[in-house]
Amino acid sequence: MNHKTVAVTTFAAVALVVTALAAAITFGGPAPIAPLASINAPFAKADFSGVPAPRSFTARDGTAMAWLHYPAAGNAQNARRVVLVHGSSARARSMHVLARALAGAGFEVAALDMRGHGDSGPRGQAAYVGQLEDDVEDFARAVPHAGPSTLLGFSSGGGFVLRFAGGTRQDLFDRYVLLSPYLRYDAPTARPDNGGWVSIGLPRLVGLHLLNKAGVGVWNNLPVLNFGLNDTARPMLTPSYSFTLATSFGPHNDYAGDIRGARGAMHIVAGRDDELFRADRFADVFTAAGKTVPVTLVPGVNHMGLTLDSAAFDAVIQACRT
Template identity: 40%
Template sequence: MFFSILKFLLISIAITAIIPIVLILSQRPVDPEDLPAGKMSFDDVTADRPRAEMVLDQVEARDGETLSAWSLPASRQDVPLVVMVHGSGWHGGQFAGLAARLEGAADVLAVNLRGHFNGPGMRGDIAYMGQLEDDLADLIAAKRKPGQEVVLLGHSSGGGLVVRFAGGAHGGMIDKAVLLAPFLKHNAPTTRAKSGGWAHVLLRRIIGLSMLNTAGIHALDHLTVIQFAMPKAIREGERGNEATLAYSWRLNQSYAPRGDYLADAAALPEFLLVVGKDDESFVAQGYEPLLAPVNDSGQYHVLDGVTHLGVVDAARTAELIRGFLS
């Protein structure tokens, strides 16, 4: 009887261990050339844009690596520090236009997240889940002036990271937040199918890695789980080396709110949420009914004729942010 039970347990354990491995091995990344074109318009980002008067700042992270961010300080002392977090596949240069529109109203710091094009800094994967939050905390600690208000701003997945940051160990470091078409979760009612065709998700890998992580196994967290359908003009053009085309499991998980994304959203300080009515990835009208019941500190604005990527450089976005800061 004992050996029958033991045999049953061993077989159950073996099956439980095999299933996630089979799921992971059954799906591999595809050639970027084979990714179907999504619905997202890249018209606003395919041309090189000047970085205004921004300079590249460098900060040492807690692990000794170098973090970088594009900085545009204000001439006044009584302004907040606005830390900008870019969207999937990009870098801090995404905010060149917005930073110029906010010049003088804030000390602007447009972050180049670890795992992305980072100027002279690192490009490799993050080392552990939550490292992006630690990096943001290190940048804020290094650049914040005594008594200065801190506003964390993020676009798309960067907005999701802002929400995650608010609900995490460092949430007390920020006084306000600005969310530009934020990603909340793949199953949130604000998320369109496949994020509007922008993201190629390796779903079986995600399920398998989720099972391993639940069991405390992190040896395969470096595997790719999502790819981005960048247009050929960006992948192979002059700016192609600046695009990040895929994320590992741990980077993708760290770049979004936790599983209970509404709990993270509930921890947000006073925030401004701006989204384009023509957003290809997210349901613009879905944010307020979803978030307002868990957090009454938000202001919501849906901009006519504005797309997912276009919301960053829309003139109205800068006007709203300036008003919010003052």
């Protein structure tokens, strides 16, 4: 084979790869998804009376970030603070029922609107991967607390808490609580079709991941996830995530590395009837990654029940204490 033939063959191969990537990114986005009743319906019955007025702090990029404050019962001095991270598409208000229970149990509670959600920046977007970790650090600096602190996350928020727990800023909290944490779409804990909650634009997701490895991030604002929200929830929540937000709000792709890197105390709580994740596999996944973590499975509780069903609250409160 002469040099000209080699050059032509190489050019053709490169052109094919570029064409495949372009097609994946252009046409491989997430499909529409039907509302998932088990996620949407429970909120219609929940008691959202007494939601506190939103407060704000300023992140390092100048964005006003929203959060809710729930003082500890009796205004206990130096009570342990629990910082709540909501689940995918949600906002701080979605954690109100659990936040109220934690405050009643003597914890100082702060529920965050994570960037890209609620009133914290453009919904569905983040400027760069890792920005949400910066935001949590900025909150800890802007709203200091004299007592010990727990970072607690639910679902995708639980995956993000794992990311933070295994990162370089993990010493900002001495305890981490993960409520039915999202690990990865292909983790042993995942159910087929993501339990019907999320539509993944996998071709676009993979294509953008490859481009980012090559240092190209110009299309990172494109959506890669759609969530099964109903028409009532859609205007209040976040229907889709860009590549940047989807990559930031959860553990790293090497979630086992996050598990191994976490030095602080950690506890997992999940409902036995969780319809999104295989709750009975959390313990084995963490053990296989090299960290034995206490796992509490609450009978008769599904995914959303962890934050809305009083049957789960004793387990969550105990996880925050031990």
